[in-house]
Amino acid sequence: MVLSLHMPGSFKSLIELGDFYMGTKWFTPNKEISKTLYTTAGLVVFILFLAVWSILSYGGLVNPVFLPTPTAVLATAADLLIHGDLLSNIGISFTRVLAGFLAAAIIGIPLGILMGSLKIMEGAFEPIIGFIRYMPASAFIPLLILWIGLGEPEKMSVIFLGTFFQLTLMIMDVTKNVQNELIEVSYTLGAKKFQVYTKVILPASLPGIVDTLRITFGWAWTYLVVAEIVGASSGLGYMIMQASRFLQPDKIIVGIITIGILGLLTDMIFKGIYRASFSWMRKDGF
Amino acid sequence: MAANAPKLEIKDVGKVFKTKKGETTALEKTSFTISDGEFVTILGPSGCGKSTVLRIVAGLEEATSGQVLLDGLEINGPGPDRGMVFQSYTLFPWLTVKENIVFGLKLKGLSQKERDDVAGHYLQLIGLEQFGGHYPIQLSGGMKQRVAIARALANDPKILLMDEPFGALDAQTRNIMQEVLLKAWEESKKTILFITHDVDESIFLADSVYLMTARPGRLKKKVPISLERPREFSVKGTPEFAKYKEELLYLIREESLKSV
Numbered sequence: 105m106v107l108s109l110h111m112p113g114s115f116k117s118l119i120e121l122g123d124f125y126m127g128t129k130w131f132t133p134n135k136e137i138s139k140t141l142y143t144t145a146g147l148v149v150f151i152l153f154l155a156v157w158s159i160l161s162y163g164g165l166v167n168p169v170f171l172p173t174p175t176a177v178l179a180t181a182a183d184l185l186i187h188g189d190l191l192s193n194i195g196i197s198f199t200r201v202l203a204g205f206l207a208a209a210i211i212g213i214p215l216g217i218l219m220g221s222l223k224i225m226e227g228a229f230e231p232i233i234g235f236i237r238y239m240p241a242s243a244f245i246p247l248l249i250l251w252i253g254l255g256e257p258e259k260m261s262v263i264f265l266g267t268f269f270q271l272t273l274m275i276m277d278v279t280k281n282v283q284n285e286l287i288e289v290s291y292t293l294g295a296k297k298f299q300v301y302t303k304v305i306l307p308a309s310l311p312g313i314v315d316t317l318r319i320t321f322g323w324a325w326t327y328l329v330v331a332e333i334v335g336a337s338s339g340l341g342y343m344i345m346q347a348s349r350f351l352q353p354d355k356i357i358v359g360i361i362t363i364g365i366l367g368l369l370t371d372m373i374f375k376g377i378y379r380a381s382f383s384w385m386r387k388d389g390f
Numbered sequence: 391m392a393a394n395a396p397k398l399e400i401k402d403v404g405k406v407f408k409t410k411k412g413e414t415t416a417l418e419k420t421s422f423t424i425s426d427g428e429f430v431t432i433l434g435p436s437g438c439g440k441s442t443v444l445r446i447v448a449g450l451e452e453a454t455s456g457q458v459l460l461d462g463l464e465i466n467g468p469g470p471d472r473g474m475v476f477q478s479y480t481l482f483p484w485l486t487v488k489e490n491i492v493f494g495l496k497l498k499g500l501s502q503k504e505r506d507d508v509a510g511h512y513l514q515l516i517g518l519e520q521f522g523g524h525y526p527i528q529l530s531g532g533m534k535q536r537v538a539i540a541r542a543l544a545n546d547p548k549i550l551l552m553d554e555p556f557g558a559l560d561a562q563t564r565n566i567m568q569e570v571l572l573k574a575w576e577e578s579k580k581t582i583l584f585i586t587h588d589v590d591e592s593i594f595l596a597d598s599v600y601l602m603t604a605r606p607g608r609l610k611k612k613v614p615i616s617l618e619r620p621r622e623f624s625v626k627g628t629p630e631f632a633k634y635k636e637e638l639l640y641l642i643r644e645e646s647l648k649s650v
């Protein structure tokens with residue numbers, strides 16, 4: 105079954121297939137391979153994964169109470185989408201993730217830039233942030249509930265705590281990596297200290313900042329479930345917890361896959377922004 | 391200001407770096423002057439403090455002792471009156487060639503029209519008219535340094551400081567760049583302080599070559615170069631050129647023997 109998926113549709117992919125089996129290009133470190141081969145490799149692994157799942161579930165090797173069939177999961181997904189509250193749960197969860205993440209970014213980006221460029225700021229904040237970031241965000245939940253109750257601010261705070269400290273330190277590193285000579289040359293061209301930030305440090309760190317946001321937004325999604333496990337009455341995490349209580353593995357899987365897709369989509373959006381904004385980083389200029 | 395007053399005056403400038411392993415004297419008390427429009431090259435072995443002198447003049451490093459006077463006024467920190475070209479590539483990668491050239495003019499608040507005029511002039515001077523819209527990543531090393539020179543000149547500084555700007559280029563490109571620079575210098579009448587450890591380069595470009603001793607650096611000798619101007623590549627094959635080269639090589643050898 106897996107092999108039949110390789111069946112080449114055109115002469116071009118036939119050659120590539122030959123390349124794959126007979127050549128060693130794909131086994132050379134750092135060597136570029138064709139786009140088709142690259143995508144095919146990803147597709148094959150994905151299909152392999154689905155195949156294992158299918159064999160286990162359709163084949164009756166695993167009790168459906170633990171692992172439902174792909175079709176059952178699809179049916180549940182459609183049902184939740186049309187009759188259930190999947191969409192509203194997505195909306196609620198997305199709002200929480202976005203709000204917590206935005207708060208982290210709005211404070212973390214300027215703070216990280218200052219820490220990366222001013223030794224006094226690094227000296228002041230690096231020790232405490234480096235310390236807190238090793239404290240698990242989930243362990244703060246009881247304290248947060250005590251302080252601000254069970255409402256939306258608590259959920260957003262968990263996301264904030266989960267992303268803020270890492271984000272700030274990553275932005276600091278990005279800023280530190282700005283080539284010092286670029287700053288020096290801007291001084292000799294007449295830049296004042298403030299202009300060094302706006303004309304050099306910021307544009308030079310921007311690609312790194314966007315990339316950092318992409319990565320930390322991904323983490324924000326993983327903190328969502330943690331935030332919604334305790335004291336939530338809506339959201340994807342809540343949906344997953346409820347499904348677990350009522351032995352609905354299909355619903356759990358729908359929840360997990362939904363979070364995965366949302367994470368993937370935001371990742372792609374950030375990558376799109378990156379590509380569109382930083383053509384100066386590519387030789388071909390596209 | 392008197393007509394024959396020096397453009398740049400370096401008075402007893404010394405530099406000691408404090409490091410974990412103690413103190414390094416990078417530069418012993420050094421004095422020299424450069425007159426208006428003069429092209430001076432500083433020649434010296436690696437680590438003798440050439441970059442240190444230049445960075446002190448640029449205001450990027452503070453001298454431990456002494457003073458630097460530009461047009462009779464003591465310098466204090468970096469400023470647009472002293473343009474700088476580094477050995478490493480320092481074009482702003484997110485700006486096009488044209489935007490790089492007018493970076494300083496934009497800071498000064500010149501209008502778009504004025505900036506376009508200046509950019510056009512310098513693009514032509516460095517022979518990169520076709521590349522105004524390119525990004526630095528799309529340029530060769532030699533092209534990048536041409537733009538860096540144009541960027542510094544476009545800002546109209548009182549003096550141009552160059553720290554081995556052609557050090558990373560291959561011999562062919564280096565020769566061409568030297569000619570491009572001389573052309574730009576002749577046109578702009580700028581005072582230039584140029585650092586190199588290439589003997590040929592120091593002679594070909596300079597009105598005066600300042601030879602430095604090995605570390606801790608100090609000025610060893612000033613060698614005036616009276617080759618005719620404008621100079622072309624062919625001057626490197628003349629007996630006069632060879633004579634200067636011989637003299638400098640002899641002085642350098644004397645220096646290296648001392649340190650052995």
Ligand SMILES: Nc1ncnc2c1ncn2[C@@H]1O[C@H](COP(=O)(O)OP(=O)(O)OP(=O)(O)O)[C@@H](O)[C@H]1O
Nearest residue numbers: 407409414416435436437438439440441442443605
């Ligand atoms: N920031 C610094 N801290 C400590 N020591 C330094 C610093 N900068 C330079 N030095 C030391 O000062 C001495 C002179 O350095 P400098 O860079 O001026 O030499 P140079 O003549 O430019 O050498 P090169 O030809 O290799 O560029 C060297 O011994 C160097 O190690």
Ligand SMILES: [Mg+2]
Nearest residue numbers: 440441442553
């Ligand atoms: Mg140097």
